[in-house]
Amino acid sequence: MARIGVISISDGREYVQKDIGDFIAGYEDRLVASLEAAGHEVIRGEEQVTSNTVATAVARRVAARGVDLTVLHYAVWAFPHFTMLAADASPGPLLLLSTIDPAQPGMVGMLAAGGALDQIGREHTRLWGDADDTELIDAIGVRASAAAAVSSLRGSTFGRIGGRPMGMYTAVANTDQWQREFGIDVEEIDQYEIVRRAELADASEKKHAREWLETNANVHYDGKKLTPELLERQIGSYMAMRELIEEWNLDFTGIKGQPELTQYFATMDIAEAFLNDPYDWNGPKAPHVCATEADMDGALTMQLLKGITGTPVLFADVRHYHADRDVWDLCNSGQHATWYAARSDDPAVNLARVHLYPEVFFFPAGGASVHHIAAPGEMTLARLTRLDGKYRMQLMHGEFQEFDDEVNTEMMRRSTPEWPHAWARIHAPAATFLSRFGANHIHAVPGDRRAELRTVCELMGISLDEFTRD
Template identity: 80%
Template sequence: MARIGVISISDGRPYVQEGVADFVASYQDQLVHHLTAAGHQVVVGSAQVTSNSVATSVAREVDAAEVDLTVLHYAVWAFPHFTMLAAGQLRGPLVLLSTIDPVQPGMVGMLASGGALDQIGRAHARLWGDSRDAELIDAIGERADAAAAVRSLRGATFGRIGGRPMGMYTAVANVDQWQRQFGVDVEEIDQLEIIRRAEAADPAEKRAGREWFERYATVHYDGAKLTPELLERQVGSYLAMRELIDEWGLDFSGIKAQPELTQYFATMDVAEALLNDPYDWRGAKVPHICATEADMDGALTMRLLNGLSGTPVLFADVRHYHADRDVWDLCNSGQHATWYAARSADPAENLAKVHLHPEVFFFPAGGASVQHIAAPGEMTLARLTRLDGNYRMQLMRGEFVEFDAATNAEMMDRSTPEWPHAWARLDAPAATFLSRFGANHIHAIPGDRRAGVRAVCDLLGITIDEFTGE
């Protein structure tokens, strides 16, 4: 959950403030209570803002607490210049929140203050209502979670392992633009580091990882493309990535893999799935966002979606449209986090639905493909793409659906059955999607999180390109 600042802006006339202070405090206390109950950390201004000096000092205190979002709270008429002074000390996003109690003109104070901010071009959002209303608290929370996701990018480092894969323009971004627009630095690391470190990794750890998969998933050894030695090499690649993440301070990453590693070493499917999962054989962990094919804009999208949801993020190719069932096959060479197999907090429940198959002919080096079918449920699907150099967020709602085993097998056989699949039904018509979508990779998180994605884009100044059923 996000860290939210709350500052109540009030009247500058001492005799008025004396009469309204308790009224302001009661509404502020109610707001803070409900935000805290929703799981947010709340930093409350040390005083109601009633003068120029208090406006700046209280705002500095709240800003110093490194909040993700500040709520400027209006329960009464508030001198608008107090808002302007406070906003000048607050570096993060602002929400102006008005009560709807007609006893006092809080709405008037919010509108006057918001208009003043408009005049100087200071972006902000406006909300109004009773904090006992769960929808209002959710709206503040969505905005705060979006602000936290955006804030987490500033000063972050992306590890690009290996460079551009197979000529994909959409997998490569301008590092200057990333630094200017998102505050993200890019560390270039050669794939040799994965090979070198994987070979030097602790044999006991590699064996432990292999045995964990053998115990909880179904491993289809064939003695050629998938052997215990190759699976341990893939586990070693995961251990190598963990070392690189720690040593280089990588906040998220992407691995090129194709064609060098997939032809001469092993596929990175196991490493990428484990990085994105909230667990490995040693127990629970925080997912590390990692995109296959070193897809930079894919990884950035995933990082933002993870910031909103806290869950692993699906990475997939838009592989095929089954027109007879109005279902898309979202499938990419084994990179789906195993969490998506059942979306359970228990790794064993997820891995029970996972098969490690020998890699297909595309990847002569061999190794395991991490195959499963994504569990059903409502999903938010999104992707940052660029139109004439400018970022846009392509966004839609959808759902993952499930079929019986025979239908699953028939549908998988049409593409690559050894790879993971998500059967996705999108709100957007197929013709609309195929004519507008700006990449071959797409990303998803559970639930309808479109409001949060819209808020992220508003904070970043990115255009929304939303796909609907029309």
């Protein structure tokens, strides 16, 4: 959830303020209570804004608390220049909120303030309603969650492990553009660091992790492409990534993998899956976005989605369209977080549906492919792509489908059975998708989060390319 600043703007006449102060306080109390009940942290202005100096001082103190969204609250007529001063002291996104009680002209105050902001070109959003209205609180939450996701990018660092994979232009972004537009620095780290550190990783933890996987998941050793030694090498790679993340203070990452590691060391499937998971063999942890093939725009999309939902984010290739079922096969090596197998808070429930199969011929170094079929449910699918160098958010709504074992097996055999699969029904014609989508990788999170992503586009100043059924 987000951190929201609430500042009530009032009338500048002392004798009026004496009569309306309690009225404003009552509405502010209800607003704050509703926002906190929805899970947000609220930073209240220390006093109602009744003068120009108070406007600046209160807004500066609220801004200093690092709020994601500042709500300027109008329960009464408010002097518009107070809004202008408060807005100038509030560097982040602004939302003007009016009550709808006709006893006081709060709506008039909001419109006067909003018009003044329009005149100077200060972007803002306007909402109105009663603090007990859940739709209003949800709308504020959408704005705040999007703002939190966007603001979290600034000052962050992306760790790119390796360079461009197999000639993929869509996996490489301009570091100058990232710094200028999003405030993200990129740290370049060689893949040899994974090899070196994996070999030095604690042997007892590698053994413990292997046994944990053998107990909780379904491990299919074949004595060639998947052995206990190879599985421990993959676990060591995960441990190496944890060290790099901690030492370099990396907020999100990507691993090139192909072709060097996949041909001569081991695949990074275990590392990528469990970095994205909310747990590992040591217990619960925060998901860490890690994109396979060092896909920078993929990782950036995932980081935004994680900022909105707090959940792991799916990463997949758009592998095949099953026209007979109107279902896409979203499938990519072992990249899917195991959480998607059942989306349970209990790792054992998810891992019971996970199979570690020997890697296929693409990856001669071997290791485990982290296979499962994603659990069904409503999904938001998205990807940041670039058109003529400019970012756009390509956005879709859909759901993951569930089929019986016979159908699952038949569909998996058409692609790569050993890899993880999500059967996605996307609410857009296949011809539209294939004609417009600007990458081979796509990302998804549970639920309908299109409203937040539309707001993200607005806040980031990037275009929205939304795919629909029409």
